[in-house]
Amino acid sequence: MSKTSRVVIDLDVPGPTISRHLYGHFAEHLGRCIYGGFYVGEDSDLPNEGGIRLDVVEALRALDIPNLRWPGGCFADEYHWKDGIGPKAGRPSMINTHWGDVEENNHFGTHEFMALCELLGVDPYVNGNVGSGTVQEMSEWVEYLTRDGDSPMVRQRRANGREEPWKVPFWGIGNESWGCGGNLRAEAYADLARRYATFCRNHGDNKLYKIAAGAADDDLSWTEALMKAISCLGCGREPKNIFQAISFHYYTVAGTWENKGRATEFDLDDYYRTIIKAQDVDRVIRGHSAVMDAYDPERKVGLVLDEWGTWWDVEPGTNPGFLFQQNAMRDALVASLHFDVFHRHADRLVMANIAQTVNVLQAMLLTDDDGGLVLTPTYHVFEMNKRHHDATSVPVHLVERPAPYELDGKSMELLSASASVKDGKALISVSNLDPSSPADVVLDLRGADIRNPAGRLLTASKPQAYNTATDTAVAPVPLTGLEADPRGLRFTLPPHSFATVSLGLV
Incomplete structure (x- = not known):
């Protein structure tokens, strides 16, 4: 789940x-x-x-x-x-x-x-x-x-x-x-x-x-x-x-x-x-x-x-x-x-x-x-x-997130994110660091109305995947399933994936 x-x-x-x-x-x-x-x-x-x-x-x-x-x-x-x-x-x-x-x-x-x-x-x-x-x-x-x-x-x-x-x-x-x-x-x-x-x-x-x-x-x-x-x-x-x-x-x-x-x-x-x-x-x-x-x-x-x-x-x-x-x-x-x-x-x-x-x-x-x-x-x-x-960073708060993974007495957060604004647009970066499970993400967007959201996704079949001259196993694709939510936007990230979401600000 x-x-x-x-x-x-x-x-x-x-x-x-x-x-x-x-x-x-x-x-x-x-x-x-x-x-x-x-x-x-x-x-x-x-x-x-x-x-x-x-x-x-x-x-x-x-x-x-x-x-x-x-x-x-x-x-x-x-x-x-x-x-x-x-x-x-x-x-x-x-x-x-x-x-x-x-x-x-x-x-x-x-x-x-x-x-x-x-x-x-x-x-x-x-x-x-x-x-x-x-x-x-x-x-x-x-x-x-x-x-x-x-x-x-x-x-x-x-x-x-x-x-x-x-x-x-x-x-x-x-x-x-x-x-x-x-x-x-x-x-x-x-x-x-x-x-x-x-x-x-x-x-x-x-x-x-x-x-x-x-x-x-x-x-x-x-x-x-x-x-x-x-x-x-x-x-x-x-x-x-x-x-x-x-x-x-x-x-x-x-x-x-x-x-x-x-x-x-x-x-x-x-x-x-x-x-x-x-x-x-x-x-x-x-x-x-x-x-x-x-x-x-x-x-x-x-x-x-x-x-x-x-x-x-x-x-x-x-x-x-x-x-x-x-x-x-x-x-x-x-x-x-x-x-x-x-x-x-x-x-x-x-x-x-x-x-x-x-x-x-x-x-x-x-x-x-x-x-x-x-x-x-x-x-x-x-x-x-x-x-x-050269964009302006804006605060990001992970108020609800998966419990950290524990290994060797150390904790690992399973989600990471940051955001910035520039020239009337915002860029939000989100990583699902969990190697095995997808992550449902809600972006609770405050302080501005948004328009024209679009996302890109970088992932692969496994964390060990890599590119060669004859096989491109890891390359960006459109982030599908990006939907409006009462708080802002909702989407699902596959395991071990990175995504960016761009949107206009009104």
Whole structure:
């Protein structure tokens, strides 16, 4: 029997704006994300522009992705940007020690990345090298990319074929400095972050939004050390404008780091553990926000989750350092409930970047060298949710819902929802996380009359279903059975499904 749920939505009570940057992306020199994913080279038989694969660009443009983080990840702290500019034949190679111990030829560098961002229509998010680099190196990268007029870096950029500077708003000050980015103590990194940020300067009208490398998961002490570096507890002063945001990373790993489990072969307990872990991101965000509120009650400093997603064991027969995994309906539900959480915290959480965009971890797209391109189930969640970009969040209350599922002493909510309004329309996202039972849902819509409701549904025959180049098992379809109800609207969601309902407001 289906479980009846009533979701109260206050359409006339505006909350914080859901920044489009919460739907950001991440591309690291890791496995086949860059080479064979975004970049195939100018000599490839596949349609490309300057070596950038055009079917990948077309698929991602359909998502209206807002920003792209590059070159890492752990790779960022061993990447020296001057090795990736100038004629390709003269660029020195290096060994990618983090990811597969393979040779990196530096053919995809700064100019190629900026060309990719221009093709995608996104804001670049450049992650600088703090771990093995220097303050001068990062400062000169900012100058090379963003300065006009005349200077040594401007002359070098022009010699490499780019006359005008680019707009590059987002800059990461290192990555995972508690681990692969240097194994630093929080206080030691906080001092470095202040120093690097000081010498990363605004040039012309390009204003930098500098993001300090933050915590792993719920390490609140790391966040507090960074807040102490720019503010004081209870002093009433605004934080020093040295860096503008603090990041953290949160991956959904249902097993252990040594045995994470398979992406498409799992039982119901594995499914429940995954969703429980994914839902816990709400607690983690609340924890970081509380620490930041103590030092920054006006919320001037942003919180950035610039790596998130599922992490499974690699697919059999693939390089373990390339982190290639399939992407199932379960992954789509991890994404949909993450976005509901992000929307609730949009007053503090200003950016999020899924890891990663192509061929790595929870990817949007899977490609092969013969021209095959797969839109993953997660891709469709991003596409179905894109009207939330820069919309105004509105309160959602699950006043009647199924009893939580209990496993290993932890609880899992079986329904998740969020809503926003923009341009006289509302978008409501609802996930039935129950893997076995449908859910009857009543949307109790308050504060506005509605018109022209329409729904879309993403589901599959089982949570393990995934797409391949020859079989599309998971793709959006119209949501049938959407009916008027005295409170608003009524519909039934199949097990393990995600739906969006759009409607006009009167």
